[in-house]
Amino acid sequence: MDDLRYPIGPFDLDKILEADRDVCLCQLAEAPALLRQALEGLTPAQLDTPYRPGGWTVRQVVHHLADAHMNWYARTKLALTEVEPTIKPYEESRWAELEDARTASVELSLTLFDSLHTRWVQFLHSLGEEDWSRKFNHPERGVMSVAEVLPIMAWHARHHTAHITGLRERMGWSE
Numbered sequence: 085m086d087d088l089r090y091p092i093g094p095f096d097l098d099k100i101l102e103a104d105r106d107v108c109l110c111q112l113a114e115a116p117a118l119l120r121q122a123l124e125g126l127t128p129a130q131l132d133t134p135y136r137p138g139g140w141t142v143r144q145v146v147h148h149l150a151d152a153h154m155n156w157y158a159r160t161k162l163a164l165t166e167v168e169p170t171i172k173p174y175e176e177s178r179w180a181e182l183e184d185a186r187t188a189s190v191e192l193s194l195t196l197f198d199s200l201h202t203r204w205v206q207f208l209h210s211l212g213e214e215d216w217s218r219k220f221n222h223p224e225r226g227v228m229s230v231a232e233v234l235p236i237m238a239w240h241a242r243h244h245t246a247h248i249t250g251l252r253e254r255m256g257w258s259e
């Protein structure tokens with residue numbers, strides 16, 4: 085793909101929302117293992133390589149995934165426990181520039197990502213059909229349902245993992 089920002093294709097909300105719920109649940113469940121596989125054997129120097137010119141390093145991408153999915157996990161829980169709560173967005177690009185995102189071991193976020201996804205998928209499997217229509221208000225994106233969050237996060241995990249696998253391929257780093 086010519087645009088290194090979108091290795092699995094650009095974010096297309098309409099197309100993403102058409103995804104099958106069971107497929108998305110499987111993608112969310114397998115995301116931590118696929119991320120670990122994408123990182124296997126990378127050296128510290130490789131982890132500190134940007135996935136594209138002007139982009140985040142591999143290390144920052146890994147920490148971003150944990151940060152972003154923690155936020156979205158909390159948002160889904162808020163939607164189920166409150167009446168259309170307004171959530172707080174965060175400045176993901178600024179989080180990626182913080183010291184921990186730039187220098188901490190990726191294992192910290194890999195462990196977090198694995199545990200978070202295990203818990204999140206278990207939680208999502210427990211939902212009744214009416215629960216999927218529960219909503220929250222995102223000040224930047226508008227009102228969103230739990231059903232909309234699932235395919236977006238499944239895409240998000242695949243998108244960033246593909247940043248890493250794409251870099252490995254372009255650089256000739258064997259997996």
